[in-house]
Amino acid sequence: MASQSIVAEAREHLAAWRKLPFPLEIMPAKIWADLIAENHENIIQTLSPEALVERVTSDNITTGPAFVDEPRFKGIISGQLEWLKGFGRPLSSFPAYVQDSELASPRVITTEDGRRVSAAFLYHLGTVATLGAFVGKFETVLELGSGYGGMARLLKLVHPGVHITMCDLPETLYLCYIYLRRHFPNCTFAAMTERGTVPTADFVFVPAPLASSLAGSAFDVAVNTCSLSEMTQSACDYYLRIIENDIKVDYFHHLNRIGSPEPLLANACATSFGLDRHWDVLDFKWHDPGNYFNAYFPNYGYLLNLMLRRIPDKIRSPELYAGMTSRARSLLGAASPGSDEWHAAMLDIIRIERRSADIEAYLKVIRPLGWRETPYYESLLNGTKPTKQSAPASRGL
Ligand SMILES: C[S@@+](CC[C@H](N)C(=O)[O-])C[C@H]1O[C@@H](n2cnc3c(N)ncnc32)[C@H](O)[C@@H]1O
Structure with a gap:
């Protein structure tokens, strides 16, 4: 498809999306309202698909870049390649065409194993590798907060049969839309512009104001990387309700911020990990080197990396949950307070049983650290709703 038609088509969709009433509950947090005013507006007015790909890969539009001429660049790339190797999916295990786009900015590209790679490319490949390892075969993926589409592009290259539905501002x-349309001229695209049933296509675009139309759909996997924790509490709760109650989903990959509040995130949520009891935690990675986000951003606070499996309705029973918590309590007994193992067990126990004594024990550890989650756990005790992250504390994770 010619570049001009891609832009014309995308502008038409955007015009329709902008006419939709925007639910107050999911209005972007300050950080995203500001970013859109500063960056997106200008890109929308001016750039061709090629220039757009160059720009989103070389600026912190949705996924921060690492530049070849930065001193940290080599260390980041080798850390990420090591991560993939340690995970059992070295770069060489992917087909040769799995590489960064020819249109990606040369300022972020180096060559490894004869292919173009960038830090963002390897980060998105980390998500693809994670889904492959824990979910195995899948056909339908919902990506909430899909950014410029870097992960979706790689998912399609590695799993050509996959149908990806993306929901974002x-x-x-x-x-x-433009990024993916430019890279996959032969794929089918569908953009929802009014309420109704979610269509079927290789790539489906659901604007946030139509997120509630996802209700009734089924996906093998839902993915959220670095998005829920950048939303307000009401937006985060709204999307979690969709994932947990309104759609059928078998797995959920949830990689998001936890711990010390960040001034940058202003009115963002107290927690994106207020999950219900019907998840089995297949993988909990945090401070250990198994966390692929921190291979990309080694100087950044550690993000919690969860792979969850939805417990099917038909096997849910009091005995099943009792078994889960008794295992978590024995792990808790053996863990030192504040360690990753202790947090993993505590989060499970509170999520499943919601007992005041456990919540108080958890608050005793996180309150002195000034964690952003403090208002959330306090709200569980006193039955109120948390609003936003705590004020920044002086101590870190
Ligand atoms: C930091 S980016 C992450 C992008 C991508 N998942 C990644 O890891 O590279 C956060 C994403 O959340 C989206 N987002 C922020 N607030 C939102 C809201 N209220 N509803 C839907 N998406 C939102 C942004 O537009 C952006 O795509």
Whole structure:
């Protein structure tokens, strides 16, 4: 498809998305309202698909870049390649065409194993490798907060049969639509512009104001990387309700911020990990080197990396949950307070049983650290709703 038609098509979708009433509950947090005003508006007005790909890969539009001429660059790339190797999916295990785009900015590209790679490319490949390892075969993926589409592009290259539905703010979805349309001229694309049933296509675009139309759909996997924790509490709860109650989903990959609040995130949520009891935690990675986000951003606070499996309705029973918590309690007994193992067990026990004594024990550890989650756990005790992250504390994770 010619570049001009891609832009014209995307602009038409954006115009329709912007006419939709935007539910107050999911209005972007300050950080995203500001980013859209600063970046997206200008990109939408001016850039061709090729220039757009160059821009989103070389600026912190949705996924921060690492530049070849930065001193940290080599260390980041080798850390990420090591991560893939340690995970059992070295770069060489992917087909040769799995490499960064020819249109990606040369400022972020190096060559490894004869292919173009960037830090963002390897980060997105980490998600693809994770889904492959824990889910195995899958056909339908919901990506909430898909950014410019870097992960979706790699998912499609590695799993050509996959159908990916992306839900994001209209302006980000515009970038994502153009990015993917430019890279996959032979794939089918569908953009929802009004309420109704979610269509079927290789790539489906659901603007945030139509997120509730996802209700009734089924996906093998839901993915959220670095998005829920950048939303307000009401938006985060809204999307978690969709994932947990309104759609059928078998797995959920949830990689998001936890711990010390960040001034940058202003009115963002107290927690994106307020999950219900019907998840089995297949993988909990945090401070250990198994966390692929921190291979990309080694100087950044550690993000919690969860792979969850939805417990099917038909096997849910009091005995099943009792078994889960008794195992978590024995792990808790053996863990030192504040360690990753202790947090993993505590989060499970509170999520499943919601007992005041456990919540108080958890607050005793996180309150002195000034964690952003403090208002959330306090709200569980006093039955109120948390609003936003705590004020930044002086101590870190
Ligand atoms: C930091 S980016 C992460 C992008 C991508 N998942 C990644 O890891 O590279 C956060 C994403 O969340 C989206 N987002 C922020 N607030 C949102 C909201 N209220 N509803 C839907 N998406 C939102 C942004 O547009 C952006 O795509």
